[in-house]
Amino acid sequence: MSDVRTAHDGDAVPGVQTAAAARRAVPTPVSDDSRLAIEIRGLVDRGAMDEARERFGELVALHQKRATRIAYQYLRDAAEADEAVQDAFVKVFSHISAYREAWPFEVWFTRILINGCLDRRKARARRDRWFVGGEISGADELRASAGTADADPERRLLAQERRARVAAAVDRLEGRQRTVFMLCHFGDCTPREVSFMTGLNESTVRVHLFRAARKLRGLLGGKP
Amino acid sequence: MIHRGHHLHDDRLFDSYLAERRGETIDPPTAEHLADCHPCAGRYAEMVRLLEDVRAEGEAEADAIFTPERLRAQQREIARRLEAVARPARVISFPGQMGRQSTATSSSRGAPRWAAAAAAAGLFIGIALGATYEWESHGRLAERMTARDTSAVRDGRLSAVSTRGSSPADVAADDAFLSELEVALDRPRTRELMAFDALTPHVREVSQR
Numbered sequence: 001m002s003d004v005r006t007a008h009d010g011d012a013v014p015g016v017q018t019a020a021a022a023r024r025a026v027p028t029p030v031s032d033d034s035r036l037a038i039e040i041r042g043l044v045d046r047g048a049m050d051e052a053r054e055r056f057g058e059l060v061a062l063h064q065k066r067a068t069r070i071a072y073q074y075l076r077d078a079a080e081a082d083e084a085v086q087d088a089f090v091k092v093f094s095h096i097s098a099y100r101e102a103w104p105f106e107v108w109f110t111r112i113l114i115n116g117c118l119d120r121r122k123a124r125a126r127r128d129r130w131f132v133g134g135e136i137s138g139a140d141e142l143r144a145s146a147g148t149a150d151a152d153p154e155r156r157l158l159a160q161e162r163r164a165r166v167a168a169a170v171d172r173l174e175g176r177q178r179t180v181f182m183l184c185h186f187g188d189c190t191p192r193e194v195s196f197m198t199g200l201n202e203s204t205v206r207v208h209l210f211r212a213a214r215k216l217r218g219l220l221g222g223k224p
Numbered sequence: 225m226i227h228r229g230h231h232l233h234d235d236r237l238f239d240s241y242l243a244e245r246r247g248e249t250i251d252p253p254t255a256e257h258l259a260d261c262h263p264c265a266g267r268y269a270e271m272v273r274l275l276e277d278v279r280a281e282g283e284a285e286a287d288a289i290f291t292p293e294r295l296r297a298q299q300r301e302i303a304r305r306l307e308a309v310a311r312p313a314r315v316i317s318f319p320g321q322m323g324r325q326s327t328a329t330s331s332s333r334g335a336p337r338w339a340a341a342a343a344a345a346g347l348f349i350g351i352a353l354g355a356t357y358e359w360e361s362h363g364r365l366a367e368r369m370t371a372r373d374t375s376a377v378r379d380g381r382l383s384a385v386s387t388r389g390s391s392p393a394d395v396a397a398d399d400a401f402l403s404e405l406e407v408a409l410d411r412p413r414t415r416e417l418m419a420f421d422a423l424t425p426h427v428r429e430v431s432q433r
Contacts, residue, residue, distance in 0.1 A: 053306050060302055064295055065287075072286040081290075082298060089302045094309050166281045185279045186286075190246055210238045217274055 033062050034105040041096045056093050063106065064089075067113055070187045074117040075124075076167060084120055088113040103196070110187055111197045114179065169219040173212050180205050181212040232257055232264045237271055244272075 030038075036059055043052035067088065071081035091112055092099075099108060173181060176198075183189045183197060184205075191209065195202040232254060240250045240258070250258070258265050290298075410426075 053303070056306065057299070057303060060299055064298065065290070068290045068295070068298070069283055069286040072289065073282050078289045082294075086298065086302050086305065090305050090309065093306055163281050163285045166278050167285070170278070170282070184242075185275070186282055191242065206235070206239070206242075209242070210235045213238055213271065213275060214234060216278060217271070220274065220278075 030101060031104055031106070033059060034101065036062075037096065037099050037105040037108075038101060040093075041099055044096050052096075053093075056089075056096075059092075059105070060089055063109055066187060067109070070110070070113060070182060071117055073167075073170065073182050073186045074114070075120060076171070080120055080124075084113065084116045088116050091116070104193070107189075107193050107196050110183065110189065114183070114197065118179075165220065169216050172219060173215060176200075177208045177212040177215065180208040181216075184209055231261065232267075234267075234271075237264070237268045240268065241272055241275060 036055060040052050040055050040059070043049075043055065064085065067085045068081060071084045071088075072078065075081045075084060088109065092109055099105070170178065170181065179198065180194055180200070183194045184191065189197065191202055191205045194200070195205045198205070200208070236251075236254055240254050243250050249255075258268055407426075
């Protein structure tokens, strides 16, 4: 299965998930989503595809919001993030037979999602070498600002500026730092989970996180 | 035990932040130090505020774009795409009419064999006749040419080809033109070298003197 691989990229996390990395996974009690994934795997194996699809809808509902947050922070483009999330779910369903209980479903899914996002970033970088680079679309900015609960236009504008500053600062993080920071902060992953997803040592993950936080503090001048 | 004189390093503070976020208890010596040391507590508070703000801003931004409506649309799209997963690929058959036609053609293939044979024979005969005619007309033309050349030689009617500009004046003008051309070609074409070239006497000029 091509996408059950470690997050990889020129600017991101190298290496392939190995047995050693799998051994690092601490046996935790099977979570609800993992149990559901196992059930879906059984249904697919038995050929009960319609039922499997129906149950998979529950998994989608569970992880969709978190997945879109991660993908959007990674890609900074709503349409691309949307596609990346869809692709990740479809990929997970197509390869559900490869899912093993040793990996929490959330971790497995996030890895597939992150790999997809990294591939898209790579493709975008290639595209940008030939065409004008696509920044955050105006429509996205408009939607983001319109979504702010604050009705005061001045405050809304300030919030928008603040978000742009934060996004720019996160984007300036070095590849690994950015991956680790995003997984930890926007994906709600623990350093141990990030270590499992990326194949990096847990202490290395902590170092990257710490450096990312220090760099962000420097870039944002203590406050965002 | 962390002495009051030593402040906490940033990575200790960060570990405490991560532990607190996971709902775990902070390392007791660190917690004790944070309670006693105001500068460290201030640094810790600032770090937590920064990271929480970054997180909150990012989440708010994504949530503003991915509204519940949009997420529902995304779910529908995922469901639609999943419908296609694990379905065997459809084999598109040829249109029925064409299939029938081809079958009919193949069953009656033996009948018009004589037509194909006749066409081949006609083609062969046509080519052969054409070649014969070509050969004969070429032979006749060659014969005619030979006869004309022979008569012309016999009559002594060969005339010289006239050339223009063979007078002494024309020859001198040609020489001047060619020497000018030579000089132009000898001259360096690089702009930077042209000044040096103008100052330097040429072999031709020296020899003329």
